[in-house]
Amino acid sequence: MLSLLWMAWWVRKRGRFGTEASAALRSLYPIIIGLGGFLLGTLIVLTTMPTIPGDNDLVVARSIGLPVGLGIYLAWVHHDWGSSTLITYSSGSMAPKGPSASIRTR
Numbered sequence: 001m002l003s004l005l006w007m008a009w010w011v012r013k014r015g016r017f018g019t020e021a022s023a024a025l026r027s028l029y030p031i032i033i034g035l036g037g038f039l040l041g042t043l044i045v046l047t048t049m050p051t052i053p054g055d056n057d058l059v060v061a062r063s064i065g066l067p068v069g070l071g072i073y074l075a076w077v078h079h080d081w082g083s084s085t086l087i088t089y090s091s092g093s094m095a096p097k098g099p100s101a102s103i104r105t106r
Contacts, residue, residue: 001040004033004067007074017075025075030068037067 007025010017017025041063042054052059 001033001036001067004070004074007071011074011077016077022075026072029071029075033067033071034064037063 016022038060041059045052045056045059046054
């Protein structure tokens with residue numbers, strides 16, 4: 001989890017990661033950060049709310065998804081990009097794609 005703070009500092013201070021480092025951080029690092037997020041989330045839930053099981057779907061999804069998403073974003077983003085570029089790329093990646101994503105009526 002501390003490495004996410006380091007990544008945020010790096011992007012803020014230096015602007016971005018290099019091409020090879022960015023590719024490695026986006027492909028290999030999510031495995032490590034996802035496991036760390038899962039363990040930290042499970043530890044927090046088991047110590048503060050003992051009635052909730054550690055493998056609860058909501059706990060697992062948030063404790064893995066948030067650090068992985070943040071890590072991939074920090075490895076991808078360029079500090080020099082303006083807000084309009086970030087909005088364009090983000091909305092393009094979240095837009096529904098293909099006929100299976102649309103609502104079908106008979």
